[in-house]
Amino acid sequence: MKIALIAHDRQKPTIVKLATAYKPILAQHELFATGTTGQKIIEATGLPITRFKSGPLGGDQQIGALISENKMDLVIFLRDPLTAQPHEPDVNALIRLSDVYEVPLATNVGTAEVLLRGLDLGLVDFRKVVHGQDVNSINL
Numbered sequence: 520m521k522i523a524l525i526a527h528d529r530q531k532p533t534i535v536k537l538a539t540a541y542k543p544i545l546a547q548h549e550l551f552a553t554g555t556t557g558q559k560i561i562e563a564t565g566l567p568i569t570r571f572k573s574g575p576l577g578g579d580q581q582i583g584a585l586i587s588e589n590k591m592d593l594v595i596f597l598r599d600p601l602t603a604q605p606h607e608p609d610v611n612a613l614i615r616l617s618d619v620y621e622v623p624l625a626t627n628v629g630t631a632e633v634l635l636r637g638l639d640l641g642l643v644d645f646r647k648v649v650h651g652q653d654v655n656s657i658n659l
């Protein structure tokens with residue numbers, strides 16, 4: 520599965536802790552991130568991550584574009600609900616596209632943990648249908 524990891528500045532320590540705790544699960548998947556978030560996770564965990572631009576410089580839009588092509592299966596976006604972001608329209612666009620394409624999205628660490636545990640249990644396998652795998656070969 521393709522997983523996007525994104526965090527606003529005040530949430531970066533949290534996403535680093537999350538990625539460290541769930542490294543064994545994350546390591547089984549293809550990881551993507553916005554620029555600074557990806558850098559911090561790579562430094563802390565050594566996980567291979569494809570990094571896009573920083574969020575305010577278009578990174579959210581780059582990930583949104585992949586969502587619109589069904590090339591992203593799960594998004595963890597730890598938003599800062601208490602700080603205004605200069606690129607709020609990009610943040611909203613990414614979340615909106617996740618809803619349009621029915622991509623599981625966590626915007627806080629509590630939901631992120633549920634999603635990652637669910638991913639490990641195969642609960643996100645419905646995404647394989649999107650990728651053309653025969654529905655009868657998937658335990659839904």
Ligand SMILES: O=C(CO)COP(=O)(O)O
Nearest residue numbers: 553554555556573574575
């Ligand atoms: O701003 C962001 C998401 O909106 C995250 O970008 P960075 O990971 O580059 O800090």
